Amino acid sequence: MGRNGARVTLFCCLAVVASSLSPVTLSAAVAAGDARHGETIFLQYCQGCHGPDGRGGGKGFMPHVGPLARKGYIETVPDEYLAAVITEGGLAVGKSAYMPSWRTTLTEQDIADVIAFIRTFVVE
Numbered sequence: 001m002g003r004n005g006a007r008v009t010l011f012c013c014l015a016v017v018a019s020s021l022s023p024v025t026l027s028a029a030v031a032a033g034d035a036r037h038g039e040t041i042f043l044q045y046c047q048g049c050h051g052p053d054g055r056g057g058g059k060g061f062m063p064h065v066g067p068l069a070r071k072g073y074i075e076t077v078p079d080e081y082l083a084a085v086i087t088e089g090g091l092a093v094g095k096s097a098y099m100p101s102w103r104t105t106l107t108e109q110d111i112a113d114v115i116a117f118i119r120t121f122v123v124e
Contacts, residue, residue: 033109033116041110042117045102054121069121082115 043052051057054069068074084092086106090099102111 038113038117
């Protein structure tokens, strides 16, 4: 199994673990998301760490966060995993504890919209 295959396997395993930690489910209607609204939310809550275009290097936080918009990465991450990370925070899925839980700030629809926006990042 190559490097990308190992990553996909790891992400799928983490998604399964994360989904068992909380009832993070996205209905088909919500999963579609509104990227335009998601951009507004992302720019308000996420760009400080992830940068306005998902390339990392946000100025508002140390340590600097790596890019979400990295070829071979974001397109392999399932929506359910992203929803779990956003909802529960990084620690819940084996990521950095610096990634907060947005459960009490963002609605399920807001999270789906942020995911839709993340999916628009141009990966070079």
